[in-house]
Amino acid sequence: MKIGVLGAGVVGLTSAWWLAEAGHEVVLIDRAAGPAAAASRANGAQLSYRYVAPMASPKMLAQLPGLLFPGENAIKVSLDRELIGWGLRFLKACTSAEVTRTTAAQLALAELSRLELERLLGQVPLDFGLRTAGKLVLFRKQSDLDAARPEDDGPVQVLTPQQCLALEPALVLRPDEFAGGIYTASEQVGDCGAFCDQLFARLGQSNRVELRMNTAIGRPVVKDRRVTGIETDNGIVEADLFVLSLGSGARAFARSCGFDLPIYPVKGHSITIADEGASALTHSVTDYSHKIVYAPLGGATRVAGFADFQGYDTMPVAARIAQLKSAAAAIFGLQASGDVEPWAGLRPMTPDSRPIIGPSPLDGLFLNTGQGMLGWTLACGSARLTVDLIDRKPPSCPPAPFDVRRFL
Numbered sequence: 001m002k003i004g005v006l007g008a009g010v011v012g013l014t015s016a017w018w019l020a021e022a023g024h025e026v027v028l029i030d031r032a033a034g035p036a037a038a039a040s041r042a043n044g045a046q047l048s049y050r051y052v053a054p055m056a057s058p059k060m061l062a063q064l065p066g067l068l069f070p071g072e073n074a075i076k077v078s079l080d081r082e083l084i085g086w087g088l089r090f091l092k093a094c095t096s097a098e099v100t101r102t103t104a105a106q107l108a109l110a111e112l113s114r115l116e117l118e119r120l121l122g123q124v125p126l127d128f129g130l131r132t133a134g135k136l137v138l139f140r141k142q143s144d145l146d147a148a149r150p151e152d153d154g155p156v157q158v159l160t161p162q163q164c165l166a167l168e169p170a171l172v173l174r175p176d177e178f179a180g181g182i183y184t185a186s187e188q189v190g191d192c193g194a195f196c197d198q199l200f201a202r203l204g205q206s207n208r209v210e211l212r213m214n215t216a217i218g219r220p221v222v223k224d225r226r227v228t229g230i231e232t233d234n235g236i237v238e239a240d241l242f243v244l245s246l247g248s249g250a251r252a253f254a255r256s257c258g259f260d261l262p263i264y265p266v267k268g269h270s271i272t273i274a275d276e277g278a279s280a281l282t283h284s285v286t287d288y289s290h291k292i293v294y295a296p297l298g299g300a301t302r303v304a305g306f307a308d309f310q311g312y313d314t315m316p317v318a319a320r321i322a323q324l325k326s327a328a329a330a331i332f333g334l335q336a337s338g339d340v341e342p343w344a345g346l347r348p349m350t351p352d353s354r355p356i357i358g359p360s361p362l363d364g365l366f367l368n369t370g371q372g373m374l375g376w377t378l379a380c381g382s383a384r385l386t387v388d389l390i391d392r393k394p395p396s397c398p399p400a401p402f403d404v405r406r407f408l
């Protein structure tokens with residue numbers, strides 16, 4: 001089949017790779033000049049296969065009123081019409097039953113992703129700083145640690161503050177400043193932007209793949225309720241099937257197809273600090289209460305966080321960058337003196353934190369989008385599932401939780 005993949009972020013790139021690997025002819029289309037021009041460029045770098053924590057939860061319900069007021073919150077909300085509709089669905093997802101369903105679905109997709117990334121790297125060596133660094137989640141409050149404590153320890157260890165400090169000597173917190181941590185030794189880190197650059201270069205070498213960059217996607221061409229082509233500013237691209245992977249641009253495209261995808265752009269920020277002799281951290285660390293993640297990326301530390309529900313603006317906000325710098329100084333003594341590469345991206349977030357993977361209401365259009373907070377972690381698994389479903393093969397993980405019909 002000839003398949004058009006819409007979007008060259010990590011989700012579109014992996015979709016394109018897995019589809020070409022399965023024998024399809026692929027046209028990859030993006031308006032940017034290069035890959036990963038949006039949310040996939042400088043994200044938190046965490047391949048978080050075992051710690052998936054959906055955003056919609058009963059606990060989040062309790063915090064919502066406080067988020068509507070301006071302040072230094074890790075999450076900021078400015079209500080607009082799009083967010084109100086999305087928010088009502090988010091509220092419906094804030095039940096224990098839904099958290100259980102989402103967690104199980106995400107864990108299955110994440111495990112598939114881990115295996116598929118491993119398989120990919122067995123075929124094509126890509127250098128993007130992949131490391132099994134282990135993930136330490138720090139909790140400032142005892143109640144948060146107790147709530148996150150797993151029923152069955154499995155691969156996860158619950159640590160006292162002293163044990164956390166011994167594990168990660170770069171931490172400069174005092175033991176009385178936090179309640180403890182949860183450590184998962186098997187978690188990985190890797191630079192998503194570098195992964196995308198290298199996969200893109202490999203795609204360019206494939207005779208099954210055509211790259212159409214600098215090409216803005218407009219409306220679909222629909223004949224007899226089937227998408228047969230896509231209007232772009234470089235003419236119409238025709239294909240037998242299209243995969244929608246436009247990140248936070250997916251909703252606008254779906255609207256032009258006559259249906260709604262509840263994907264809201266949740267803005268996050270990052271800085272990348274060169275280690276410059278300061279004691280570099282060895283593990284990936286999440287400061288749970290401040291919603292900030294720290295990842296060691298060979299010679300630099302990526303600091304990323306915050307969730308701002310404030311529309312489609314992608315410019316980094318100076319106050320958020322300053323908050324990241326002071327958080328890094330307080331927890332690791334990291335001094336961001338020179339250029340820290342301030343960056344912001346929009347996470348394509350569904351109300352229930354589960355991606356949307358499966359057929360769309362229109363023939364000829366398949367959906368692989370809405371990976372939200374975990375797009376880097378879930379990309380390879382999402383691509384595998386996409387190919388399984390398109391090729392009508394037994395799915396490599398249960399597809400039902402990701403079906404768009406839950407929102408229609």
Ligand SMILES: Cc1cc2nc3c(=O)[nH]c(=O)nc-3n(C[C@H](O)[C@H](O)[C@H](O)COP(=O)(O)OP(=O)(O)OC[C@H]3O[C@@H](n4cnc5c(N)ncnc54)[C@H](O)[C@@H]3O)c2cc1C
Pocket residue numbers: 006007008009010011012029030031032035036037038039040041042043044045046047048215216217218245246247248249250266267268269270293304305344345346347348369370371372373374375376377378
């Ligand atoms: C601060 C931050 C930290 C994060 N940390 C992590 C993490 O540690 N681990 C993790 O797993 N995930 C993390 N994420 C989430 C992850 O980065 C995203 O889920 C993922 O990048 C989404 O990928 P995507 O391909 O769906 O979207 P994008 O990367 O946004 O790609 C969409 C593409 O579509 C293109 N496009 C859009 N509209 C059009 C149009 N009309 N015409 C042509 N092209 C168009 C864009 O140019 C872009 O290239 C983080 C995100 C942020 C913002």
